[in-house]
Amino acid sequence: MSSPAFLQPSRHTKKRRRKDEIFKLVCVFAAIVAVAILATLIYKVFVDGIGRVNLDFLRKSPSQAFPKKAGILSPLLGSIYIMLLTILFVVPVGVAAAIYLEEFTIRKNKLVQFIQLNISNLAGVPSIVFGMLGLSLFYTTMQLGKGILTGALTMSFLVLPMVILVTQEALKAVPKSYREAALALGSTQWQTIRKVVLPRALPGILTGIILAASRAIGETAPLIVVGAVGFVTFNPKGLGDRYTVLPLQILDWIGQPREDFRVAAAAAILVLMALLITLNSIAIFIRARHQSKV
Amino acid sequence: MALADLTNQPKGRSLQASSGAARTRTITQVIVRAVCFSCAAFSIVATVGIFAILFLESLPFFKAVPIGDFLTGTKWEMMGSTPKYGVLPLVVGTLLITVGSGLVAIPLGLGVGIYLSEYAAPKVRKVLKPALELLAGVPSVVFGYFALSLVTPGLRGGIAWLQEILPTLSPVMPEFRPANAAAGAIVVGFMTLPLVSSLCEDAISSVPKALREAAFGLGCTKSEVIWKVVLPAAISGIVASFILALSRAVGETMAVTIAAGATPQLTFNPGNEIMTMTAQIVNVSKGDVSRGEIRYQSIFAIGLILFLITFAMNMLAQRYVKKMSGRSAS
Numbered sequence: 134m135s136s137p138a139f140l141q142p143s144r145h146t147k148k149r150r151r152k153d154e155i156f157k158l159v160c161v162f163a164a165i166v167a168v169a170i171l172a173t174l175i176y177k178v179f180v181d182g183i184g185r186v187n188l189d190f191l192r193k194s195p196s197q198a199f200p201k202k203a204g205i206l207s208p209l210l211g212s213i214y215i216m217l218l219t220i221l222f223v224v225p226v227g228v229a230a231a232i233y234l235e236e237f238t239i240r241k242n243k244l245v246q247f248i249q250l251n252i253s254n255l256a257g258v259p260s261i262v263f264g265m266l267g268l269s270l271f272y273t274t275m276q277l278g279k280g281i282l283t284g285a286l287t288m289s290f291l292v293l294p295m296v297i298l299v300t301q302e303a304l305k306a307v308p309k310s311y312r313e314a315a316l317a318l319g320s321t322q323w324q325t326i327r328k329v330v331l332p333r334a335l336p337g338i339l340t341g342i343i344l345a346a347s348r349a350i351g352e353t354a355p356l357i358v359v360g361a362v363g364f365v366t367f368n369p370k371g372l373g374d375r376y377t378v379l380p381l382q383i384l385d386w387i388g389q390p391r392e393d394f395r396v397a398a399a400a401a402i403l404v405l406m407a408l409l410i411t412l413n414s415i416a417i418f419i420r421a422r423h424q425s426k427v
Numbered sequence: 428m429a430l431a432d433l434t435n436q437p438k439g440r441s442l443q444a445s446s447g448a449a450r451t452r453t454i455t456q457v458i459v460r461a462v463c464f465s466c467a468a469f470s471i472v473a474t475v476g477i478f479a480i481l482f483l484e485s486l487p488f489f490k491a492v493p494i495g496d497f498l499t500g501t502k503w504e505m506m507g508s509t510p511k512y513g514v515l516p517l518v519v520g521t522l523l524i525t526v527g528s529g530l531v532a533i534p535l536g537l538g539v540g541i542y543l544s545e546y547a548a549p550k551v552r553k554v555l556k557p558a559l560e561l562l563a564g565v566p567s568v569v570f571g572y573f574a575l576s577l578v579t580p581g582l583r584g585g586i587a588w589l590q591e592i593l594p595t596l597s598p599v600m601p602e603f604r605p606a607n608a609a610a611g612a613i614v615v616g617f618m619t620l621p622l623v624s625s626l627c628e629d630a631i632s633s634v635p636k637a638l639r640e641a642a643f644g645l646g647c648t649k650s651e652v653i654w655k656v657v658l659p660a661a662i663s664g665i666v667a668s669f670i671l672a673l674s675r676a677v678g679e680t681m682a683v684t685i686a687a688g689a690t691p692q693l694t695f696n697p698g699n700e701i702m703t704m705t706a707q708i709v710n711v712s713k714g715d716v717s718r719g720e721i722r723y724q725s726i727f728a729i730g731l732i733l734f735l736i737t738f739a740m741n742m743l744a745q746r747y748v749k750k751m752s753g754r755s756a757s
Binding site for chain 2: 150164
């Protein structure tokens, strides 16, 4: 009943097919591991911390003596202030730089290429080095103190390359015909950019801004260098006030020996992750809506 | 060059511009262009500024500590009557983390990248890609917590189990301390995995379809097509992703500060507590330091090394990326 012998795959072919199967399994396995890492991480934090998350946790100030009563109000506010100020500083500069690189340079000359290379490099500089830039420039030289202003300025330098690169991508995605049509109607280049290109690129730019915001919330190292402290019980009121941020509060609690602080740390991580996931989902939502419109 | 670049565009126009409105428009155009240009040029100022600050602030340090002692010293002890500033333990600590993270992130990331571009169904991609983006966005502190609460206990449990089933080998098995280099390296590997996978995916999917079809036409199996045609064609981009991931690991701070400890010692044992260059900077910054103190100066010296290493790695990666884009354009 079986097919004739000459139609059967040779031993060599069988071996090759088996190898093919194995390789596919290896790749699938890698993907499963990657998802498993994320799932385990979220699960672990969730199990450890969910019992501690409630409204009181958000409303109360941290404590180093009473882990069960401690809250995260001051670090949460610190994180939000840092995020908003960073966005305020970085968006005008970042978007303008991207506009120059994409719209005002018709031929990519040496200078533009150099700036471009430089931005890619800046994106790869370790975050802590930006902290040292902030420490020397804003704290030691300009005497801005160790408050929120110094932190936000430092953070702006850190996320600037990211904002420029994402905005450039958004501008690149606007079809050339839009610009040609506007220019042909007699607009100047700036009018074209302002009234045609930017509105069209807005969803992409917003995505970039949201990504920058989540980076600003998650980063810790540069803020430690420019003077954010691990434990602050008062809420920041002015730009020069000492402050703490969520990741730093988590760091402080992780370092405490008592188990209850670990639980508080997990709960704070949960709040931080919820913030980040919300920001990420907004970015994904904007992108999806934009894509469906095209 | 910059000035000419700023004005060459509207010049032809302004000759013909007769009405006031047209002139205002032209002036606006020039101003906007100049503002945008200065923002773009600002990025160069930032890079030059970083380098200048690291260099200038570490000068007094190198006056107090000879550069030879700094680079070849095997002890970093800031306390005590005769402080020693030998950077080697910190460099080796960073190296342990970087190599270890590469062992985790490179094979896994490449596997995921291949899976995403060659095997995954569109539906799976739609879930997997945002998941990876989310993993990339998890803050470093969270990975530190993960290392302390899960990875280190896991490593210790694994070793205990191995000792039970292979008692003869137990003398050579590493003993994992509560803070250890291995846990730090593993979580940094998790952090850099999404970077490797997304860059590899980009590199692999930019390989022209015709190459794959030709190989299939010659009777290759899918894995043969991938190994013998697609990967060699995408190798520049893949190598660039590896270098960028390692460079990220060199600069990673919070996860290693939490997971790998704060004891600078010259060791290659992954079970030991170590200290990376970044962790040392954080450690000093936590106390109140100000200009004039040698401790303040020392972190800039470490920062300078850190900056130079990552800068060199990034430049190298950029060259590979350029190779890639140059080729696919031709």
